[in-house]
């Protein structure tokens with residue numbers, strides 16, 4: 001485990017798991033693109049959460065319930081159709097982020 005006082009030098013191959021500098025460069029560049037995409041995905045999730053909150057608040061203020069299960073089935077199906085079984089898990093996580101646990 002490394003600590004703040006650790007003075008070990010880590011090479012680019014150490015950091016990436018690659019066995020050559022060339023592979024390490026490819027990996028480092030691709031990781032930068034992934035980090036940028038992840039930031040965008042997180043931003044989109046936050047935007048989805050805000051819009052979902054508007055819907056839930058409107059429904060609750062009108063006397064309805066926070067959750068609408070038939071709509072959740074549509075959302076789960078949309079992700080499953082696009083991404084397969086793990087898509088369903090992803091959609092369930094998104095729904096939990098947007099409306100909390102049920």
Ligand SMILES: O=C(O)C(=O)C[C@]1(C(=O)O)C=C[C@@H](O)C=C1
Nearest residue numbers: 052055056067068071072098099
């Ligand atoms: O579409 C709705 O009615 C919403 O409330 C949004 C949303 C969602 O985040 O997709 C959240 C809670 C509901 O149970 C269903 C879907």
